[in-house]
Amino acid sequence: MFRSRRSLSVRQLWKRRCTPSSRGQGEGAPCIPEDLHNALRPAVHQLFKKLKDEQLWKLSEAVESHGRWDCGCILLPWEIRSGKLSPQVLVCRLYRWPDLRYPSELKSLSHCQNFWKRSAEGASVCCNPYHFSRLATPEVITSPVYKRREAAWPDPSKVPLTEEESIRYNARGLYDTTLSRGSIQNGHWCKLAYWEHRTRVGSLYSVTEPSVHIFYDLPKASGFCLGFLGSEPRNEIVRRTRKKIGQGVVLSHEQGEVWVYNCSEHPIFINSHTLAFATTRGQAVHKLPPGFSIKVFDGEKAAELSERSKLADGPCDLHSVRISFAKGWGACYSRQFITSCPCWLEILLSTTK
Structure with a gap:
Protein backbone atom coordinates (compact mmCIF):
# COMPACT_ATOMS: atom_id res chain seq x y z
CA MET A 1 0.00 0.00 0.00
CA PHE A 2 1.30 3.47 -0.88
CA ARG A 3 2.19 5.68 2.06
CA SER A 4 2.82 9.40 1.81
CA ARG A 5 6.25 10.82 2.51
CA ARG A 6 4.81 12.61 5.55
CA SER A 7 3.36 9.46 7.12
CA LEU A 8 6.67 7.63 6.64
CA SER A 9 8.53 10.49 8.28
CA VAL A 10 6.19 10.47 11.29
CA ARG A 11 6.55 6.70 11.69
CA GLN A 12 10.34 6.95 11.50
CA LEU A 13 10.47 9.77 14.04
CA TRP A 14 8.31 7.87 16.49
CA LYS A 15 10.49 4.76 16.25
CA ARG A 16 13.71 6.73 16.88
CA ARG A 17 13.00 7.43 20.51
CA CYS A 18 15.63 7.83 23.19
CA THR A 19 17.61 4.62 23.80
CA PRO A 20 19.50 3.54 26.90
CA SER A 21 23.14 4.54 27.25
CA SER A 22 25.93 2.40 28.68
CA ARG A 23 27.90 5.45 29.79
CA GLY A 24 25.86 6.42 32.82
CA GLN A 25 24.67 10.00 33.26
CA GLY A 26 24.17 11.80 29.99
CA GLU A 27 22.10 11.42 26.86
CA GLY A 28 19.77 8.43 26.88
CA ALA A 29 20.20 7.63 30.59
CA PRO A 30 17.98 6.51 32.18
CA CYS A 31 15.91 4.90 29.44
CA ILE A 32 12.41 6.26 29.06
CA PRO A 33 9.94 3.70 30.52
CA GLU A 34 7.51 2.15 28.06
CA ASP A 35 4.45 3.41 29.91
CA LEU A 36 5.81 6.97 30.00
CA HIS A 37 6.76 6.70 26.35
CA ASN A 38 3.21 5.68 25.46
CA ALA A 39 1.86 8.51 27.60
CA LEU A 40 3.82 10.97 25.44
CA ARG A 41 2.37 9.56 22.22
CA PRO A 42 -0.68 11.89 21.97
CA ALA A 43 1.39 15.01 22.63
CA VAL A 44 4.09 13.91 20.18
CA HIS A 45 1.66 13.24 17.37
CA GLN A 46 -0.09 16.54 18.10
CA LEU A 47 3.27 18.28 17.70
CA PHE A 48 4.07 16.39 14.48
CA LYS A 49 0.75 17.55 12.98
CA LYS A 50 1.81 21.17 13.51
CA LEU A 51 5.06 20.69 11.60
CA LYS A 52 5.27 21.14 7.85
CA ASP A 53 6.67 18.35 5.68
CA GLU A 54 10.00 20.14 5.33
CA GLN A 55 10.22 20.58 9.11
CA LEU A 56 9.45 16.90 9.71
CA TRP A 57 12.30 15.86 7.44
CA LYS A 58 14.65 18.32 9.12
CA LEU A 59 13.75 16.78 12.47
CA SER A 60 14.22 13.30 11.04
CA GLU A 61 17.70 14.16 9.73
CA ALA A 62 18.72 15.76 13.04
CA VAL A 63 17.59 12.72 15.04
CA GLU A 64 19.15 10.23 12.62
CA SER A 65 22.52 11.98 12.61
CA HIS A 66 22.50 12.65 16.39
CA GLY A 67 23.48 16.24 15.60
CA ARG A 68 26.49 15.34 13.47
CA TRP A 69 25.31 17.84 10.89
CA ASP A 70 23.18 20.90 11.48
CA CYS A 71 19.78 20.64 9.79
CA GLY A 72 18.73 24.15 10.78
CA CYS A 73 16.04 25.44 13.11
CA ILE A 74 12.56 23.92 13.26
CA LEU A 75 10.44 26.87 14.33
CA LEU A 76 6.93 26.93 15.77
CA PRO A 77 4.95 29.86 17.23
CA TRP A 78 5.98 30.47 20.83
CA GLU A 79 2.48 30.01 22.25
CA ILE A 80 2.04 26.50 20.81
CA ARG A 81 2.17 23.72 23.39
CA SER A 82 1.63 19.99 23.13
CA GLY A 83 -0.36 19.07 26.21
CA LYS A 84 1.44 20.30 29.33
CA LEU A 85 4.91 20.28 27.75
CA SER A 86 6.48 23.02 25.66
CA PRO A 87 7.66 21.83 22.21
CA GLN A 88 11.39 22.02 22.98
CA VAL A 89 10.97 20.02 26.21
CA LEU A 90 8.89 17.40 24.44
CA VAL A 91 11.37 16.73 21.61
CA CYS A 92 14.38 16.80 23.95
CA ARG A 93 12.64 14.42 26.33
CA LEU A 94 11.74 12.05 23.52
CA TYR A 95 15.10 11.99 21.74
CA ARG A 96 17.76 12.99 24.26
CA TRP A 97 16.91 13.25 27.97
CA PRO A 98 13.93 11.18 29.18
CA ASP A 99 14.08 12.68 32.68
CA LEU A 100 13.91 16.29 31.44
CA ARG A 101 11.09 18.29 33.06
CA TYR A 102 11.40 22.06 32.59
CA PRO A 103 12.57 24.50 29.88
CA SER A 104 14.87 26.10 32.48
CA GLU A 105 17.03 22.94 32.36
CA LEU A 106 17.88 23.68 28.72
CA LYS A 107 20.24 26.15 27.09
CA SER A 108 20.10 27.13 23.41
CA LEU A 109 23.28 26.61 21.43
CA SER A 110 24.98 29.43 19.57
CA HIS A 111 23.94 28.24 16.08
CA CYS A 112 20.23 28.34 16.97
CA GLN A 113 18.21 31.38 15.85
CA ASN A 114 16.82 31.78 19.37
CA PHE A 115 20.27 31.87 21.00
CA TRP A 116 20.41 35.66 21.37
CA LYS A 117 16.69 36.11 22.03
CA ARG A 118 14.95 36.28 25.35
CA SER A 119 11.77 34.23 25.58
CA ALA A 120 9.65 37.39 25.74
CA GLU A 121 11.20 38.66 22.52
CA GLY A 122 10.93 35.47 20.51
CA ALA A 123 7.98 34.99 18.19
CA SER A 124 8.90 31.33 17.72
CA VAL A 125 10.54 28.41 19.49
CA CYS A 126 12.97 25.93 17.97
CA CYS A 127 12.06 22.23 18.08
CA ASN A 128 15.42 20.84 16.92
CA PRO A 129 16.58 18.74 19.93
CA TYR A 130 20.22 19.17 18.88
CA HIS A 131 19.98 22.96 19.14
CA PHE A 132 19.91 22.58 22.93
CA SER A 133 22.26 21.51 25.67
CA ARG A 134 21.37 20.56 29.21
CA LEU A 135 22.65 22.66 32.08
CA ALA A 136 24.95 20.66 34.33
CA THR A 137 25.94 20.48 37.94
CA PRO A 138 29.08 18.45 37.29
CA GLU A 139 30.85 15.97 39.47
CA VAL A 140 33.95 17.45 41.11
CA ILE A 141 37.21 15.51 41.42
CA THR A 142 39.83 17.21 43.57
CA SER A 143 43.39 17.04 42.28
CA PRO A 144 46.59 17.32 44.35
CA VAL A 145 47.56 20.84 45.43
CA TYR A 146 49.61 22.87 43.01
CA LYS A 147 52.92 22.38 44.85
CA ARG A 148 52.98 18.78 43.68
CA ARG A 149 52.76 19.80 40.03
CA GLU A 150 56.49 20.32 39.72
CA ALA A 151 57.03 16.55 39.97
CA ALA A 152 55.01 16.08 36.78
CA TRP A 153 57.28 18.27 34.66
CA PRO A 154 60.85 17.63 33.51
CA ASP A 155 63.73 18.88 35.61
CA PRO A 156 65.51 21.59 33.54
CA SER A 157 68.86 20.66 35.09
CA LYS A 158 68.57 17.06 33.84
CA VAL A 159 66.46 17.12 30.68
CA PRO A 160 67.18 19.26 27.61
CA LEU A 161 64.26 21.59 27.00
CA THR A 162 63.05 23.37 23.91
CA GLU A 163 63.15 27.16 23.81
CA GLU A 164 59.41 27.29 24.43
CA GLU A 165 59.67 24.96 27.45
CA SER A 166 62.53 26.94 28.90
CA ILE A 167 60.70 30.27 28.96
CA ARG A 168 57.74 28.66 30.68
CA TYR A 169 59.55 27.99 33.95
CA ASN A 170 58.77 30.86 36.29
CA ALA A 171 61.11 32.43 38.81
CA ARG A 172 60.14 29.90 41.48
CA GLY A 173 61.12 26.96 39.32
CA LEU A 174 57.55 25.71 38.86
CA TYR A 175 56.28 24.86 35.41
CA ASP A 176 53.28 26.89 34.31
CA THR A 177 51.27 25.25 31.50
CA THR A 178 49.78 28.57 30.42
CA LEU A 179 51.41 30.03 27.32
CA SER A 180 52.70 33.60 27.32
CA ARG A 181 49.81 36.01 27.83
CA GLY A 182 51.57 38.39 25.50
CA SER A 183 50.63 36.11 22.59
CA ILE A 184 46.95 37.08 22.98
CA GLN A 185 46.40 39.90 20.53
CA ASN A 186 43.52 42.36 20.24
CA SER A 206 43.02 32.06 17.39
CA VAL A 207 39.28 32.52 17.98
CA THR A 208 37.59 35.75 16.89
CA GLU A 209 34.01 34.52 16.31
CA PRO A 210 31.61 34.38 19.30
CA SER A 211 31.70 30.56 19.25
CA VAL A 212 34.04 27.86 17.98
CA HIS A 213 33.63 24.12 17.42
CA ILE A 214 36.59 21.88 18.38
CA PHE A 215 36.22 18.37 16.95
CA TYR A 216 38.12 15.36 15.65
CA ASP A 217 36.11 14.35 12.60
CA LEU A 218 32.78 15.90 11.72
CA PRO A 219 31.09 16.37 8.30
CA LYS A 220 29.79 19.79 7.35
CA ALA A 221 31.58 21.49 10.24
CA SER A 222 34.00 24.38 10.54
CA GLY A 223 36.27 25.29 13.42
CA PHE A 224 39.34 23.72 15.05
CA CYS A 225 39.72 20.21 13.56
CA LEU A 226 42.05 18.16 15.76
CA GLN A 247 32.01 15.84 17.74
CA GLY A 248 34.12 17.38 20.50
CA VAL A 249 33.06 20.56 22.26
CA VAL A 250 31.66 23.98 21.42
CA LEU A 251 33.01 27.07 23.18
CA SER A 252 30.91 30.22 23.23
CA HIS A 253 31.78 33.68 24.51
CA GLU A 254 28.72 35.35 26.02
CA GLN A 255 29.03 38.78 27.63
CA GLY A 256 32.09 38.13 29.76
CA GLU A 257 31.29 34.46 30.26
CA VAL A 258 32.59 31.37 28.48
CA TRP A 259 30.44 28.26 28.12
CA VAL A 260 31.45 24.75 27.08
CA TYR A 261 29.03 22.30 25.49
CA SER A 272 38.89 26.24 35.74
CA HIS A 273 39.52 28.48 38.75
CA THR A 274 36.18 30.24 38.38
CA LEU A 275 34.45 26.84 38.50
CA ALA A 276 36.13 25.79 41.74
CA PHE A 277 34.32 26.07 45.04
CA ALA A 278 35.57 28.80 47.39
CA THR A 279 36.91 26.20 49.86
CA THR A 280 38.63 24.05 47.24
CA ARG A 281 42.40 23.72 47.61
CA GLY A 282 44.47 22.70 44.64
CA GLN A 283 42.70 21.96 41.38
CA ALA A 284 39.01 21.09 41.09
CA VAL A 285 38.38 18.83 38.10
CA HIS A 286 34.77 18.81 36.89
CA LYS A 287 33.26 15.91 34.95
CA LEU A 288 30.82 16.99 32.23
CA PRO A 289 28.65 14.26 30.64
CA PRO A 290 27.68 14.16 26.94
CA GLY A 291 24.99 16.62 25.93
CA PHE A 292 25.57 18.94 28.90
CA SER A 293 26.95 22.47 29.06
CA ILE A 294 28.48 24.55 31.82
CA LYS A 295 29.90 28.03 32.34
CA VAL A 296 33.66 27.51 32.59
CA PHE A 297 34.66 31.15 32.96
CA ASP A 298 32.98 34.02 34.77
CA GLY A 299 34.61 37.41 34.25
CA GLU A 300 33.12 38.93 37.39
CA LYS A 301 34.24 36.03 39.55
CA ALA A 302 37.72 36.16 38.02
CA ALA A 303 38.00 39.85 38.90
CA GLU A 304 36.87 39.08 42.45
CA LEU A 305 39.34 36.21 42.84
CA SER A 306 42.21 38.31 41.49
CA GLU A 307 41.78 40.68 44.44
CA ARG A 308 42.12 37.91 46.98
CA SER A 309 45.24 36.24 48.29
CA LYS A 310 43.55 32.89 48.96
CA LEU A 311 44.37 31.26 45.65
CA ALA A 312 46.05 27.86 45.49
CA ASP A 313 49.78 27.65 46.20
CA GLY A 314 52.09 28.18 43.27
CA PRO A 315 51.52 29.89 39.89
CA CYS A 316 47.92 30.36 38.86
CA ASP A 317 46.23 31.90 35.83
CA LEU A 318 42.56 32.75 36.25
CA HIS A 319 42.21 33.22 32.49
CA SER A 320 43.20 29.68 31.56
CA VAL A 321 40.86 26.68 31.25
CA ARG A 322 41.95 23.08 30.64
CA ILE A 323 39.78 20.32 29.16
CA SER A 324 40.72 16.64 28.89
CA PHE A 325 38.84 14.47 26.39
CA ALA A 326 37.42 11.17 27.72
CA LYS A 327 40.13 10.72 30.40
CA GLY A 328 40.00 12.30 33.84
CA TRP A 329 42.78 13.20 36.22
CA GLY A 330 43.06 13.90 39.91
CA ALA A 331 42.75 12.08 43.21
CA CYS A 332 40.34 9.44 41.84
CA TYR A 333 42.54 8.49 38.89
CA SER A 334 45.96 7.02 38.25
CA ARG A 335 46.63 10.20 36.26
CA GLN A 336 47.42 12.81 38.91
CA PHE A 337 48.19 15.63 36.46
CA ILE A 338 46.62 16.77 33.21
CA THR A 339 49.92 16.17 31.43
CA SER A 340 49.25 12.46 31.95
CA CYS A 341 46.04 12.75 29.90
CA PRO A 342 46.36 11.54 26.28
CA CYS A 343 44.43 14.41 24.64
CA TRP A 344 43.65 17.74 26.22
CA LEU A 345 42.90 21.33 25.31
CA GLU A 346 44.20 24.56 26.82
CA ILE A 347 41.96 27.62 26.48
CA LEU A 348 43.89 30.88 26.86
CA LEU A 349 41.42 33.70 27.41
CA SER A 350 42.31 37.23 26.41
CA THR A 351 42.55 39.75 29.22
CA THR A 352 42.17 42.66 26.80
CA LYS A 353 38.57 42.01 25.69
Whole structure:
Protein backbone atom coordinates (compact mmCIF):
# COMPACT_ATOMS: atom_id res chain seq x y z
CA MET A 1 0.00 0.00 0.00
CA PHE A 2 1.30 3.47 -0.88
CA ARG A 3 2.19 5.68 2.06
CA SER A 4 2.82 9.40 1.81
CA ARG A 5 6.25 10.82 2.51
CA ARG A 6 4.81 12.61 5.55
CA SER A 7 3.36 9.46 7.12
CA LEU A 8 6.67 7.63 6.64
CA SER A 9 8.53 10.49 8.28
CA VAL A 10 6.19 10.47 11.29
CA ARG A 11 6.55 6.70 11.69
CA GLN A 12 10.34 6.95 11.50
CA LEU A 13 10.47 9.77 14.04
CA TRP A 14 8.31 7.87 16.49
CA LYS A 15 10.49 4.76 16.25
CA ARG A 16 13.71 6.73 16.88
CA ARG A 17 13.00 7.43 20.51
CA CYS A 18 15.63 7.83 23.19
CA THR A 19 17.61 4.62 23.80
CA PRO A 20 19.50 3.54 26.90
CA SER A 21 23.14 4.54 27.25
CA SER A 22 25.93 2.40 28.68
CA ARG A 23 27.90 5.45 29.79
CA GLY A 24 25.86 6.42 32.82
CA GLN A 25 24.67 10.00 33.26
CA GLY A 26 24.17 11.80 29.99
CA GLU A 27 22.10 11.42 26.86
CA GLY A 28 19.77 8.43 26.88
CA ALA A 29 20.20 7.63 30.59
CA PRO A 30 17.98 6.51 32.18
CA CYS A 31 15.91 4.90 29.44
CA ILE A 32 12.41 6.26 29.06
CA PRO A 33 9.94 3.70 30.52
CA GLU A 34 7.51 2.15 28.06
CA ASP A 35 4.45 3.41 29.91
CA LEU A 36 5.81 6.97 30.00
CA HIS A 37 6.76 6.70 26.35
CA ASN A 38 3.21 5.68 25.46
CA ALA A 39 1.86 8.51 27.60
CA LEU A 40 3.82 10.97 25.44
CA ARG A 41 2.37 9.56 22.22
CA PRO A 42 -0.68 11.89 21.97
CA ALA A 43 1.39 15.01 22.63
CA VAL A 44 4.09 13.91 20.18
CA HIS A 45 1.66 13.24 17.37
CA GLN A 46 -0.09 16.54 18.10
CA LEU A 47 3.27 18.28 17.70
CA PHE A 48 4.07 16.39 14.48
CA LYS A 49 0.75 17.55 12.98
CA LYS A 50 1.81 21.17 13.51
CA LEU A 51 5.06 20.69 11.60
CA LYS A 52 5.27 21.14 7.85
CA ASP A 53 6.67 18.35 5.68
CA GLU A 54 10.00 20.14 5.33
CA GLN A 55 10.22 20.58 9.11
CA LEU A 56 9.45 16.90 9.71
CA TRP A 57 12.30 15.86 7.44
CA LYS A 58 14.65 18.32 9.12
CA LEU A 59 13.75 16.78 12.47
CA SER A 60 14.22 13.30 11.04
CA GLU A 61 17.70 14.16 9.73
CA ALA A 62 18.72 15.76 13.04
CA VAL A 63 17.59 12.72 15.04
CA GLU A 64 19.15 10.23 12.62
CA SER A 65 22.52 11.98 12.61
CA HIS A 66 22.50 12.65 16.39
CA GLY A 67 23.48 16.24 15.60
CA ARG A 68 26.49 15.34 13.47
CA TRP A 69 25.31 17.84 10.89
CA ASP A 70 23.18 20.90 11.48
CA CYS A 71 19.78 20.64 9.79
CA GLY A 72 18.73 24.15 10.78
CA CYS A 73 16.04 25.44 13.11
CA ILE A 74 12.56 23.92 13.26
CA LEU A 75 10.44 26.87 14.33
CA LEU A 76 6.93 26.93 15.77
CA PRO A 77 4.95 29.86 17.23
CA TRP A 78 5.98 30.47 20.83
CA GLU A 79 2.48 30.01 22.25
CA ILE A 80 2.04 26.50 20.81
CA ARG A 81 2.17 23.72 23.39
CA SER A 82 1.63 19.99 23.13
CA GLY A 83 -0.36 19.07 26.21
CA LYS A 84 1.44 20.30 29.33
CA LEU A 85 4.91 20.28 27.75
CA SER A 86 6.48 23.02 25.66
CA PRO A 87 7.66 21.83 22.21
CA GLN A 88 11.39 22.02 22.98
CA VAL A 89 10.97 20.02 26.21
CA LEU A 90 8.89 17.40 24.44
CA VAL A 91 11.37 16.73 21.61
CA CYS A 92 14.38 16.80 23.95
CA ARG A 93 12.64 14.42 26.33
CA LEU A 94 11.74 12.05 23.52
CA TYR A 95 15.10 11.99 21.74
CA ARG A 96 17.76 12.99 24.26
CA TRP A 97 16.91 13.25 27.97
CA PRO A 98 13.93 11.18 29.18
CA ASP A 99 14.08 12.68 32.68
CA LEU A 100 13.91 16.29 31.44
CA ARG A 101 11.09 18.29 33.06
CA TYR A 102 11.40 22.06 32.59
CA PRO A 103 12.57 24.50 29.88
CA SER A 104 14.87 26.10 32.48
CA GLU A 105 17.03 22.94 32.36
CA LEU A 106 17.88 23.68 28.72
CA LYS A 107 20.24 26.15 27.09
CA SER A 108 20.10 27.13 23.41
CA LEU A 109 23.28 26.61 21.43
CA SER A 110 24.98 29.43 19.57
CA HIS A 111 23.94 28.24 16.08
CA CYS A 112 20.23 28.34 16.97
CA GLN A 113 18.21 31.38 15.85
CA ASN A 114 16.82 31.78 19.37
CA PHE A 115 20.27 31.87 21.00
CA TRP A 116 20.41 35.66 21.37
CA LYS A 117 16.69 36.11 22.03
CA ARG A 118 14.95 36.28 25.35
CA SER A 119 11.77 34.23 25.58
CA ALA A 120 9.65 37.39 25.74
CA GLU A 121 11.20 38.66 22.52
CA GLY A 122 10.93 35.47 20.51
CA ALA A 123 7.98 34.99 18.19
CA SER A 124 8.90 31.33 17.72
CA VAL A 125 10.54 28.41 19.49
CA CYS A 126 12.97 25.93 17.97
CA CYS A 127 12.06 22.23 18.08
CA ASN A 128 15.42 20.84 16.92
CA PRO A 129 16.58 18.74 19.93
CA TYR A 130 20.22 19.17 18.88
CA HIS A 131 19.98 22.96 19.14
CA PHE A 132 19.91 22.58 22.93
CA SER A 133 22.26 21.51 25.67
CA ARG A 134 21.37 20.56 29.21
CA LEU A 135 22.65 22.66 32.08
CA ALA A 136 24.95 20.66 34.33
CA THR A 137 25.94 20.48 37.94
CA PRO A 138 29.08 18.45 37.29
CA GLU A 139 30.85 15.97 39.47
CA VAL A 140 33.95 17.45 41.11
CA ILE A 141 37.21 15.51 41.42
CA THR A 142 39.83 17.21 43.57
CA SER A 143 43.39 17.04 42.28
CA PRO A 144 46.59 17.32 44.35
CA VAL A 145 47.56 20.84 45.43
CA TYR A 146 49.61 22.87 43.01
CA LYS A 147 52.92 22.38 44.85
CA ARG A 148 52.98 18.78 43.68
CA ARG A 149 52.76 19.80 40.03
CA GLU A 150 56.49 20.32 39.72
CA ALA A 151 57.03 16.55 39.97
CA ALA A 152 55.01 16.08 36.78
CA TRP A 153 57.28 18.27 34.66
CA PRO A 154 60.85 17.63 33.51
CA ASP A 155 63.73 18.88 35.61
CA PRO A 156 65.51 21.59 33.54
CA SER A 157 68.86 20.66 35.09
CA LYS A 158 68.57 17.06 33.84
CA VAL A 159 66.46 17.12 30.68
CA PRO A 160 67.18 19.26 27.61
CA LEU A 161 64.26 21.59 27.00
CA THR A 162 63.05 23.37 23.91
CA GLU A 163 63.15 27.16 23.81
CA GLU A 164 59.41 27.29 24.43
CA GLU A 165 59.67 24.96 27.45
CA SER A 166 62.53 26.94 28.90
CA ILE A 167 60.70 30.27 28.96
CA ARG A 168 57.74 28.66 30.68
CA TYR A 169 59.55 27.99 33.95
CA ASN A 170 58.77 30.86 36.29
CA ALA A 171 61.11 32.43 38.81
CA ARG A 172 60.14 29.90 41.48
CA GLY A 173 61.12 26.96 39.32
CA LEU A 174 57.55 25.71 38.86
CA TYR A 175 56.28 24.86 35.41
CA ASP A 176 53.28 26.89 34.31
CA THR A 177 51.27 25.25 31.50
CA THR A 178 49.78 28.57 30.42
CA LEU A 179 51.41 30.03 27.32
CA SER A 180 52.70 33.60 27.32
CA ARG A 181 49.81 36.01 27.83
CA GLY A 182 51.57 38.39 25.50
CA SER A 183 50.63 36.11 22.59
CA ILE A 184 46.95 37.08 22.98
CA GLN A 185 46.40 39.90 20.53
CA ASN A 186 43.52 42.36 20.24
CA GLY A 187 40.63 40.89 18.28
CA HIS A 188 41.00 37.38 19.73
CA TRP A 189 38.87 36.51 22.74
CA CYS A 190 40.87 33.31 23.21
CA LYS A 191 43.55 31.09 21.74
CA LEU A 192 43.50 27.29 21.81
CA ALA A 193 46.40 24.90 22.33
CA TYR A 194 45.99 21.16 21.78
CA TRP A 195 48.20 18.80 23.82
CA GLU A 196 48.97 15.09 23.83
CA HIS A 197 50.44 14.30 27.23
CA ARG A 198 53.27 16.88 27.61
CA THR A 199 53.61 17.67 23.91
CA ARG A 200 51.77 20.53 22.26
CA VAL A 201 50.57 19.48 18.81
CA GLY A 202 50.12 22.06 16.06
CA SER A 203 50.04 25.84 16.30
CA LEU A 204 47.88 28.04 18.47
CA TYR A 205 44.37 28.51 17.09
CA SER A 206 43.02 32.06 17.39
CA VAL A 207 39.28 32.52 17.98
CA THR A 208 37.59 35.75 16.89
CA GLU A 209 34.01 34.52 16.31
CA PRO A 210 31.61 34.38 19.30
CA SER A 211 31.70 30.56 19.25
CA VAL A 212 34.04 27.86 17.98
CA HIS A 213 33.63 24.12 17.42
CA ILE A 214 36.59 21.88 18.38
CA PHE A 215 36.22 18.37 16.95
CA TYR A 216 38.12 15.36 15.65
CA ASP A 217 36.11 14.35 12.60
CA LEU A 218 32.78 15.90 11.72
CA PRO A 219 31.09 16.37 8.30
CA LYS A 220 29.79 19.79 7.35
CA ALA A 221 31.58 21.49 10.24
CA SER A 222 34.00 24.38 10.54
CA GLY A 223 36.27 25.29 13.42
CA PHE A 224 39.34 23.72 15.05
CA CYS A 225 39.72 20.21 13.56
CA LEU A 226 42.05 18.16 15.76
CA GLY A 227 42.04 15.32 13.26
CA PHE A 228 44.19 17.40 10.90
CA LEU A 229 46.95 17.93 13.45
CA GLY A 230 49.90 15.65 12.86
CA SER A 231 52.11 14.18 15.57
CA GLU A 232 54.17 11.06 14.94
CA PRO A 233 54.76 8.66 16.43
CA ARG A 234 51.61 8.41 18.56
CA ASN A 235 51.13 5.67 21.10
CA GLU A 236 48.03 3.46 21.09
CA ILE A 237 46.40 5.24 24.05
CA VAL A 238 46.57 8.60 22.27
CA ARG A 239 45.20 7.14 19.03
CA ARG A 240 42.24 5.55 20.82
CA THR A 241 41.48 8.70 22.80
CA ARG A 242 41.63 10.94 19.71
CA LYS A 243 38.90 8.85 18.10
CA LYS A 244 36.72 9.35 21.19
CA ILE A 245 36.81 13.13 20.72
CA GLY A 246 34.24 12.74 17.93
CA GLN A 247 32.01 15.84 17.74
CA GLY A 248 34.12 17.38 20.50
CA VAL A 249 33.06 20.56 22.26
CA VAL A 250 31.66 23.98 21.42
CA LEU A 251 33.01 27.07 23.18
CA SER A 252 30.91 30.22 23.23
CA HIS A 253 31.78 33.68 24.51
CA GLU A 254 28.72 35.35 26.02
CA GLN A 255 29.03 38.78 27.63
CA GLY A 256 32.09 38.13 29.76
CA GLU A 257 31.29 34.46 30.26
CA VAL A 258 32.59 31.37 28.48
CA TRP A 259 30.44 28.26 28.12
CA VAL A 260 31.45 24.75 27.08
CA TYR A 261 29.03 22.30 25.49
CA ASN A 262 30.03 18.63 25.35
CA CYS A 263 28.66 17.29 22.07
CA SER A 264 30.82 14.15 22.03
CA GLU A 265 29.71 10.68 23.15
CA HIS A 266 32.11 10.62 26.10
CA PRO A 267 32.53 12.79 29.21
CA ILE A 268 35.05 15.60 29.30
CA PHE A 269 36.98 16.82 32.36
CA ILE A 270 37.44 20.52 33.07
CA ASN A 271 39.72 22.55 35.31
CA SER A 272 38.89 26.24 35.74
CA HIS A 273 39.52 28.48 38.75
CA THR A 274 36.18 30.24 38.38
CA LEU A 275 34.45 26.84 38.50
CA ALA A 276 36.13 25.79 41.74
CA PHE A 277 34.32 26.07 45.04
CA ALA A 278 35.57 28.80 47.39
CA THR A 279 36.91 26.20 49.86
CA THR A 280 38.63 24.05 47.24
CA ARG A 281 42.40 23.72 47.61
CA GLY A 282 44.47 22.70 44.64
CA GLN A 283 42.70 21.96 41.38
CA ALA A 284 39.01 21.09 41.09
CA VAL A 285 38.38 18.83 38.10
CA HIS A 286 34.77 18.81 36.89
CA LYS A 287 33.26 15.91 34.95
CA LEU A 288 30.82 16.99 32.23
CA PRO A 289 28.65 14.26 30.64
CA PRO A 290 27.68 14.16 26.94
CA GLY A 291 24.99 16.62 25.93
CA PHE A 292 25.57 18.94 28.90
CA SER A 293 26.95 22.47 29.06
CA ILE A 294 28.48 24.55 31.82
CA LYS A 295 29.90 28.03 32.34
CA VAL A 296 33.66 27.51 32.59
CA PHE A 297 34.66 31.15 32.96
CA ASP A 298 32.98 34.02 34.77
CA GLY A 299 34.61 37.41 34.25
CA GLU A 300 33.12 38.93 37.39
CA LYS A 301 34.24 36.03 39.55
CA ALA A 302 37.72 36.16 38.02
CA ALA A 303 38.00 39.85 38.90
CA GLU A 304 36.87 39.08 42.45
CA LEU A 305 39.34 36.21 42.84
CA SER A 306 42.21 38.31 41.49
CA GLU A 307 41.78 40.68 44.44
CA ARG A 308 42.12 37.91 46.98
CA SER A 309 45.24 36.24 48.29
CA LYS A 310 43.55 32.89 48.96
CA LEU A 311 44.37 31.26 45.65
CA ALA A 312 46.05 27.86 45.49
CA ASP A 313 49.78 27.65 46.20
CA GLY A 314 52.09 28.18 43.27
CA PRO A 315 51.52 29.89 39.89
CA CYS A 316 47.92 30.36 38.86
CA ASP A 317 46.23 31.90 35.83
CA LEU A 318 42.56 32.75 36.25
CA HIS A 319 42.21 33.22 32.49
CA SER A 320 43.20 29.68 31.56
CA VAL A 321 40.86 26.68 31.25
CA ARG A 322 41.95 23.08 30.64
CA ILE A 323 39.78 20.32 29.16
CA SER A 324 40.72 16.64 28.89
CA PHE A 325 38.84 14.47 26.39
CA ALA A 326 37.42 11.17 27.72
CA LYS A 327 40.13 10.72 30.40
CA GLY A 328 40.00 12.30 33.84
CA TRP A 329 42.78 13.20 36.22
CA GLY A 330 43.06 13.90 39.91
CA ALA A 331 42.75 12.08 43.21
CA CYS A 332 40.34 9.44 41.84
CA TYR A 333 42.54 8.49 38.89
CA SER A 334 45.96 7.02 38.25
CA ARG A 335 46.63 10.20 36.26
CA GLN A 336 47.42 12.81 38.91
CA PHE A 337 48.19 15.63 36.46
CA ILE A 338 46.62 16.77 33.21
CA THR A 339 49.92 16.17 31.43
CA SER A 340 49.25 12.46 31.95
CA CYS A 341 46.04 12.75 29.90
CA PRO A 342 46.36 11.54 26.28
CA CYS A 343 44.43 14.41 24.64
CA TRP A 344 43.65 17.74 26.22
CA LEU A 345 42.90 21.33 25.31
CA GLU A 346 44.20 24.56 26.82
CA ILE A 347 41.96 27.62 26.48
CA LEU A 348 43.89 30.88 26.86
CA LEU A 349 41.42 33.70 27.41
CA SER A 350 42.31 37.23 26.41
CA THR A 351 42.55 39.75 29.22
CA THR A 352 42.17 42.66 26.80
CA LYS A 353 38.57 42.01 25.69
